[in-house]
Amino acid sequence: MITQRQISILNAIVEDYVELGQPIGSTMLIKRHNVQVSPATIRNDMKSLEEQKLIEKTHSSSGRVPSEAGFRLYVNQLLQQPSVEGHQNKLNLSTLYSENHYDISTTLNCLAQLFSDQSHYATIVVGPDHTKSSVIDVHLMKVNTHHIIVVLIHQSGHVKHLHLSLTFELDDMTVIKLSNFMSRNIEAFLNHGNHHYLDAYRLMGFNNTEVAVMLQVYYLIKKHLETETSRIYLGGKYQLIERLNESTVASIQPILQYVESDRITQLIAQVSDDPINIRIGSEIDHNLEGIAIVTRPYVLTNELEGHIAIVGPTAMRYQNVIQLLSQNR
Known part of the structure; x- marks a missing residue:
């Protein structure tokens, strides 16, 4: 049974790991967060989270990283939160369609690039099924x-x-x-x-x-x-390529391969029409690690609809991506 304090610690580990890209230890948690308990209590809670397979110990340090199960518990909490309506980046899809002179290909290419620019991750837009x-x-x-x-x-x-x-x-x-x-x-x-x-x-x-x-x-x-199949529009592939280095190649290379394969279109076709749908690692493919896909449906007109998918590492800035997808209608 996980306690509310342990959930807070898990959330802090996930967010710090996403931001810093390195294992998180108890000392770092205490420095970065207003923790009102002793270091021993933090270590005990981290041990409990590890026993519940929500965080994992790495070989390179004494810190911990979130597991797939830990990321899943974290995003489930985000999905249960009410969406915050904002106006700064709000995009009306019907307006975008009319601004592009009702040309579907141009509109969806533009849509893929806009979402990639705002999320800083690769974005795939699945076009309508013209059949x-x-x-x-x-x-x-x-x-x-x-x-x-x-x-x-x-x-x-x-x-x-x-x-x-x-x-x-x-x-x-x-x-x-x-x-x-x-x-x-x-x-x-x-x-x-x-x-x-x-x-x-x-x-x-x-x-x-x-x-x-x-x-x-x-x-x-x-x-x-x-x-005829639904056409795919890809934006921001360079977002992934720019992040390639010795420490990230192991996680980003599978994402590039997955984006360029037919498997991602099959997955997107199978997702529900929930406002936001998130698949992480083995939830996408039982042999897959290191990838997360966040999808949502879009509607241009009654006959023009499809899905938007933001693709990135499991250590994704989920809160930003969920907010972005929730605000753009």
């Missing part, structure tokens, strides 16, 4: 006689460019004709544009070359929609 947003228009643009770009416009505002190379030549008028047909009949084309409708296209006056192009465009779009 849930219907395609409302298709346009064809000719690059040269053998290459066209298929422009998809989603209801969410997302625009995607697909490239199609042809084995035969295509003139400008044919491209315009096919583009106008697909745009005017977008729903029917996407639902019934496959090879089963060859005769229907011919009855509408399309020649074999035009039909062949429409089939290729149809299957190109279908393949893209079946494999």
Whole structure:
């Protein structure tokens, strides 16, 4: 059973370790905090915390460092505290979206960089799942006689460019004709544009070359929609790289590897839509140490939503990160 005094000592150890980056001993606690008990009592409480596996002794000194369980107890206390509304750094996401002329990619790139600049940690923004947003228009643009770009416009505002190379030549008028047909009949084309409708296209006056192009465009779009995933926007990778030195490489290198892998997108997809969600070390992956991920959902519009994830070491400034994510809505 942990006492309130031991919780206070644990919190002091966590905060001092995050700030100083070195093991914390009883003498340091007494110097840095207004402790009203004897050094012997502090040492006894630290021994009890160690027995409860909330802090750990290092080989290099007599000090202690927080364990994953210690960090977890600490952040659980932070999450139970009422959020403090501030105005200095408050960011309205809808305003940011409009300021970037309703361009999703630009907005989310900007969002990732803003959160990284304010948190001083790497930040990942997971874009909306555009497979849930219907395609409302298709346009064809000719690059040269053998290459066209298929422009998809989603209801969410997302625009995607697909490239199609042809084995035969295509003139400008044919491209315009096919583009106008697909745009005017977008729903029917996407639902019934496959090879089963060859005769229907011919009855509408399309020649074999035009039909062949429409089939290729149809299957190109279908393949893209079946494999489309939420795009990832990364901000502040340099925040991690700048901290690399002999003492931090062991903890920061796994973070860089994790950020660049598909595993982090899988994790973010699995987190709940709680206002703030925190995963630490083995909670992320049973073989993983040294990484913490703090996530929260965001909403730009009713159809544009995703998650923001701040990634850093387990010795993260959790209070600052939680406050930042809570204030920006």
